[in-house]
Amino acid sequence: IPDFGHKYYLQFSTEDYWTGENAGSCLATVLYPRKKSPPVVSIKCSHTKDQKEIQEEDNRLYQRIRQQTKPITGSNIPDSYGNIEPALEPAWALAVAGSSSIMWEKSTEDLGYFLAQVKSVKQWMRKDDFLEFDYTVLLHEMPTQEMISCHMRLTWLPGHPLREKHFCAPQKHRLEEGSGLGSGSATGLSEERGTNF
Amino acid sequence: HQVLRVVPSSQEELQRLQELQGLEHLKLDFWLAPRGLGTPVDIRVPFPSLQPVKAHLEANGVSYSVMIEDVQELLDEEQREMTRSSRRLPLSTSAFNYRVYHTLDEIYAFMDMLVAENPDLVSKLEIGRSTENRPLYVLKFSTGGSNRPAVWIDTGIHSREWVTQASGLWFAKKIVEDHANNEGVASILDTMDIFLEIVTNPDGFAYTHSTNRMWRKTRSKHLGSICVGVDPNRNWDAGFGGSGASGNPCTETYHGPYPNSEPEVKSIVDFVKAHGNIKAFVSIHSYSQLLLYPYGYTTTPVPDQQELHELSAKAVAALSSLYGTDYKYGSIITTI
Numbered sequence: 325i326p327d328f329g330h331k332y333y334l335q336f337s338t339e340d341y342w343t344g345e346n347a348g349s350c351l352a353t354v355l356y357p358r359k360k361s362p363p364v365v366s367i368k369c370s371h372t373k374d375q376k377e378i379q380e381e382d383n384r385l386y387q388r389i390r391q392q393t394k395p396i397t398g399s400n401i402p403d404s405y406g407n408i409e410p411a412l413e414p415a416w417a418l419a420v421a422g423s424s425s426i427m428w429e430k431s432t433e434d435l436g437y438f439l440a441q442v443k444s445v446k447q448w449m450r451k452d453d454f455l456e457f458d459y460t461v462l463l464h465e466m467p468t469q470e471m472i473s474c475h476m477r478l479t480w481l482p483g484h485p486l487r488e489k490h491f492c493a494p495q496k497h498r499l500e501e502g503s504g505l506g507s508g509s510a511t512g513l514s515e516e517r518g519t520n521f
Numbered sequence: 522h523q524v525l526r527v528v529p530s531s532q533e534e535l536q537r538l539q540e541l542q543g544l545e546h547l548k549l550d551f552w553l554a555p556r557g558l559g560t561p562v563d564i565r566v567p568f569p570s571l572q573p574v575k576a577h578l579e580a581n582g583v584s585y586s587v588m589i590e591d592v593q594e595l596l597d598e599e600q601r602e603m604t605r606s607s608r609r610l611p612l613s614t615s616a617f618n619y620r621v622y623h624t625l626d627e628i629y630a631f632m633d634m635l636v637a638e639n640p641d642l643v644s645k646l647e648i649g650r651s652t653e654n655r656p657l658y659v660l661k662f663s664t665g666g667s668n669r670p671a672v673w674i675d676t677g678i679h680s681r682e683w684v685t686q687a688s689g690l691w692f693a694k695k696i697v698e699d700h701a702n703n704e705g706v707a708s709i710l711d712t713m714d715i716f717l718e719i720v721t722n723p724d725g726f727a728y729t730h731s732t733n734r735m736w737r738k739t740r741s742k743h744l745g746s747i748c749v750g751v752d753p754n755r756n757w758d759a760g761f762g763g764s765g766a767s768g769n770p771c772t773e774t775y776h777g778p779y780p781n782s783e784p785e786v787k788s789i790v791d792f793v794k795a796h797g798n799i800k801a802f803v804s805i806h807s808y809s810q811l812l813l814y815p816y817g818y819t820t821t822p823v824p825d826q827q828e829l830h831e832l833s834a835k836a837v838a839a840l841s842s843l844y845g846t847d848y849k850y851g852s853i854i855t856t857i
Contacts, residue, residue: 404683404734405622440735462735467765467857469752469773471735 329357382482395447422478440464524589649788655723662715671714680725682807689719746770751777760818817853
C-alpha cells in the first residue's frame with residue numbers, strides 16, 4: 325500500500341502439535357506499517373475441537389504434571405538425537421505454548437522464528453494450584469540463522485490464559501551495527517517483556 | 522530403590538545394622554556389609570522397606586545419608602550408554618544402522634567399508650583438508666569410462682543439519698543397492714558418474730558432537746575477532762557479500778574474508794573446475810522440505826529458468842508419489 329506499508333492476505337490450516345491431526349483453518353490479514361511498529365492483525369479461525377474437548381485435554385495435561393512426586397527439571401529437550409523423554413513431554417508442551425508467545429512478539433516482516441530446543445526447565449512449586457516453570461529456550465531465527473537464547477517464566481492453571489515473562493539475550497548483529505538503544509540493547513538487562521494470552 | 526550409607530560410630534550402631542541384616546522380609550541388599558566401626562555400610566533398600574528402615578535408624582539415633590536416590594535411573598542411563606556403544610562396530614554396510622545419528626569416525630569407517638565391499642563401483646577421493654586438518658572425502662560411484670559427465674551431491678555443509686549427513690550415508694548405500702538390482706539410479710550410472718561428499722564440514726560436525734549441537738559454520742579463526750567460523754554456504758564466489766550474508770564474523774551467516782577462503786569450499790571449487798564435466802550440482806540442507814534452484818541473491822532469473830522449473834515440478838511429483846511427502850519448489854529468492 326503506497327506510502328503506508330505492506331498488507332498480507334493469508335489462508336492457512338492448523339494441526340495438532342502432537343498428533344498432526346487437522347485442528348482447523350484460518351483467514352487473516354496482516355498489515356505492516358512502514359515504521360517499525362507491531363503489525364495490525366485480524367484473524368478468524370474455525371476450530372475442529374469444541375471448548376469441552378479442549379478443556380478436558382488441558383485438565384489431563386495439568387493432572388499429569390501435578391501427579392509428579394518431584395518438581396520437574398530437565399535439559400536439552402529434545403536431545404541432540406531428537407529424542408524427548410516421555411516424562412518431560414508435558415514440560416515440552418508448555419514450552420511450545422509459552423515460546424509461541426515470545427515468537428509472536430519478536431517476529432517482524434523480515435524476521436521469523438522456530439522453537440529449536442529447551443535448554444533447561446525447572447519447575448517451581450507453589451502454594452496455590454498454579455503451575456510455574458522457569459525455562460531457557462533456544463529460538464532459531466530466520467533468515468539470520470541465529471540461535472537466540474531466551475529465559476522464560478511461565479505460569480498456568482487450566483481455565484486461565486497462559487502467562488509468560490521473558491528476556492532474550494541481545495542479538496550479536498545488532499550490537500555490531502552500533503545502535504546502542506532499542507529492544508536488543510545490551511544495557512537492557514533489567515528489561516522484561518511478557519504477555520498474557 | 523535407594524542406597525543408604527551408614528558409618529557406624531559406636532558398638533550400638535553396629536549392632537543395629539547387624540540386626541537389620543537379619544530381617545529377611547525387608548529384602549535389604551548390603552553392598553557393603555557391616556564390618557567395624559568407622560567403615561561405611563551401604564544398603565540397597567527396596568521402596569516398600571524405605572520407611573521402616575529409615576524409621577528404625579532415626580529412632581535409634583543412627584545417622585545415614587542417601588547415596589543413590591534412584592537406582593533405576595542409573596540402570597536406565599547405563600542401558601542407554603551400552604546401546605550407544607554397541608553400535609560402534611558394525612562389520613558391514615548391511616549391519617550398519619541407518620536409523621541413528623553417527624559420529625565422524627563411524628561415518629569414515631562406513632565409507633571404507635562401502636568401498637571395500639564394492640571395489641568395482643565405489644572409490645574414495647580426498648579432495649583436500651579442513652581448517653583443523655581433517656580429510657575431505659568424496660565417494661565416487663562409477664561403472665567405468667573416462668571423465669564421464671557427472672552429478673555432484675553434498676550433505677552436511679552446515680554441520681548442525683544432522684539429518685543431511687545421515688541422508689548422505691543412506692544415499693551412498695542406495696546407489697550401491699540400485700546398481701546391484703539394476704533399478705533406480707542404475708541407468709544413470711551407465712553413462713554418468715556420481716560424486717557424493719557426505720561430511721562436507723567435518724570440523725563443524727566434530728564440534729556438534731563434542732561441544733555445541735547447534736554449530737553451523739566452519740571452525741576457522743580470523744584476525745581481529747574472537748569469533749570462530751565462516752558460513753561455508755555464503756563463501757562461494759557468486760554474489761559474494763550480497764544480501765543474505767553478513768560481514769560480521771560473530772554471526773551465523775558470516776561470508777568470510779573473501780570467496781573460497783574456507784578450504785572446505787575451495788576444495789570443492791577446485792575439484793569441480795578440474796573435473797570440467799559436472800552436469801548437476803546438488804547441495805542438501807535441513808530443515809524445510811523445499812527444492813530450490815538459483816538465484817538466492819538476485820531476482821534476475823537464470824537463463825535455464827524454465828527448464829529448471831519443469832524439472833523441479835517433475836522431481837517433486839515423483840517424490841510425492843511414494844508417501845505423499847510435500848515439497849515446495851522454485852528459485853531460492855522467490856521461495857524462501
